[in-house]
Amino acid sequence: MIKYLMEKEFKQLLRNAFLPRLIFIFPCMIMILMPWAANMEIHNIYLNIIDNDHSTLSQRLVDKIAASTYFRLTDLPDSYAVGLQAVEAGTADIILEIPRGFEKDWTNGSSPQVLIAANAVNGTKGGLGSSYLVQIIRDYAAQLRAEQPAVLPSASGGVPSIQVSSQNLFNPYLNYKLFMIPALMVMLLTLLCGFLPALNIVSEKEVGTIEQINVTPVPKFTFILAKLLPYWIIGFLVLTICFGLAWLLYGILPVGRFGVIYVFAILFVLAISGMGLVISNYSTTMQQAMFVMWFCMLILILMSGLFTPISSMPEWGQLITYFNPLKYFMQVMRMVYLKGSGFADLFSQLLALLAFVLFFNSWAILSYKKNT
Template structure:
């Protein structure tokens, strides 16, 4: 019986001229565009430099900042107040003011001061931009000290200093795409295997074909499996396409095994499809199901650690995130891709996903009302 129901679902899917194309094009567009758009690296920061000294050292500093990929020098105003007007009209993010006696103070052994004024309307951009600029200035200071060690010694700067060597584990080049791409795969599986089956069931309610199923001897479990299995297969195809695109476009391959990813994906598909069926069972119209599904999807995605780490959230938000199944699968994908974690290391996430799968699917079976 289930074989014919699955065949019906595939025929119904293929008869739709738009849906099969969207299922294939949607993941490709997400994998191509989102890793570039959903990027928390701050670049192309508009910088205005007010050089009151016009000396060799100040010119070298301006050139060093201009060589950075993070800043774009948009103007060289004559005064600080003129630079502020550029910030007010939105054409500048940061102002660097070099004082008149910058080179003189350095040559005489004094500590020259620089003014960095940051537009902090966008707190993230302002904070990171100011930090980048401070790092460049500190690096420039070390260059000057190495060029004149005698003067640095006389100024008390030649004392032994503790050297710091930084090693970035698991992502040595700080490639943000390596952090985002695995999480985007989770979002795609959620949309395709959670959203579409729910809308499919509600669509049959609206056109009345589900009433014909209800008067047949088909059990609730058989009907639900017939609805889900086609989208599970599509989900695995989409996941495989994402693996290929991640390797082809960004050179990203998991440190761990693909088998581990597919194993967790099976459990996760049970979770999101069961959740989608719960919503469809309690929705009377397609419009209602779409609004409810979008409401939950938006919250689940934002609370999954897609953009910001869950541990950086307030404690009350972390408690809410603990009830989010997407959080656990995002942790699984990033662990396997970045650190090569195995099943033993990911047992807590596996247990949480299995608990969600049992809960949502039992709820879906019990809430589906079938009259025979």
């Protein structure tokens, strides 16, 4: 039975002269144009400082950085390895390591060197965060020179300063396309597998063909599944095309495995299509459904971390993002593409997407009214 229902759906889809073209032209345009146009602002950068000197001058530097409005000092780890674990876990965006002998080198007229290691999964955030930190360190060096003019002649005959060496973790060249392209793939799946099938159901309500289905012995679960499966197949086909375009156009391949992406994509598609079905069940016209879906899409995108990092949002905004399935799948895509994360690293995202799958699909099945 489901075979013939799916055949009907594909015929209806292909009968439309415009929609099949749009389905394949849209991802190509998104992948080619959008990575060049996206931009972000950065606030609330999580910082770990490793103070190996534990001197007065190093503590003053720590205090000066902590007082900045750009950074949130989250921890003072004992070693660089511990700080790097915080970056891996996502609890730190930047590590600043102050070496031993920092105060001694400055007092002797040498230029001490500090290390900045930035999480460059978000290249813009890592680059701007490092720039903010370098500027604070330079201001601190100028302040020390003003306080201690006696140390101005250095051993090399120049003016002493604090030298900064930088590392960009996971994205050494700060290529922002590495950050944007995986997230744009999430947007495509949301549109193709979440909202298009929901609009298809509402269109059947408007033309009256859904009433013919309602009086047949077709179970509502079978009917809904037949509505969704063609778009799921198209969605995964488009996702695969996007992988190829990302490689051909930008030379971008995931550090992790494609299998991890596909498993999470299945969960995300189930969740977002369930959400679309809920909207379609409560909509009676295409205009009403499109208005509600546009509203939901706008909120989901803006609150997903696509353009603005979630940590830069106000606290009430960060709370809202916990109920956004796009947020979790974007995290998965970016972590697999740039960090090579596996299932063990993505366990919290796995649980969140499973919860969305159960919630939205249960709601969709219970809210669908079928007259027998």
